[in-house]
Amino acid sequence: MLFLKKVFLHSLLVLTTYFMKKVPFAPPRIDKEVIDEVSAALASGWITTGPRTKALEKEVEKLAQVPRVLCINSCTGGLELVMRWLGIQKGDEVIVPAYTYCATANVALHCEATPNYGRYEI
Numbered sequence: 001m002l003f004l005k006k007v008f009l010h011s012l013l014v015l016t017t018y019f020m021k022k023v024p025f026a027p028p029r030i031d032k033e034v035i036d037e038v039s040a041a042l043a044s045g046w047i048t049t050g051p052r053t054k055a056l057e058k059e060v061e062k063l064a065q066v067p068r069v070l071c072i073n074s075c076t077g078g079l080e081l082v083m084r085w086l087g088i089q090k091g092d093e094v095i096v097p098a099y100t101y102c103a104t105a106n107v108a109l110h111c112e113a114t115p116n117y118g119r120y121e122i
Contacts, residue, residue: 048073076103083111 019074057069072078090112096104096118105115114116 074103076107079104079107080110083107084115088113 003106041047041082041118044050044052046052053071054102057071060069060071061067072081088108088111092111092113094105094108094111094113095116097108098106
């Protein structure tokens with residue numbers, strides 16, 4: 001399991017570093033269709049979980065051909081979920097990019113691990 005953790009975390013670091021170099025900032029697309037969908041969600045009273053979230057999870061299950069999908073509210077939540085699933089805990093060291101948002105390292109701290117700000121070239 002330790003080897004799997006190291007491989008996963010190394011892969012995550014490599015992908016994060018790669019995409020930070022390659023993906024430029026792009027403004028969000030906010031057209032009438034998006035505004036109408038947001039307005040409908042607000043009017044429904046379900047702004048976190050609920051029928052729209054469940055519908056999205058079902059749609060992603062079909063698209064990804066997986067048995068179960070769980071929508072969460074942020075990358076921070078996803079990182080913590082994965083670290084806890086991998087068993088990251090006190091005494092573990094998590095390598096995070098030196099150029100990142102603070103939440104990347106904070107998640108390691110929430111799991112009582114030690115963040116290591118590395119600078120690595122691919």
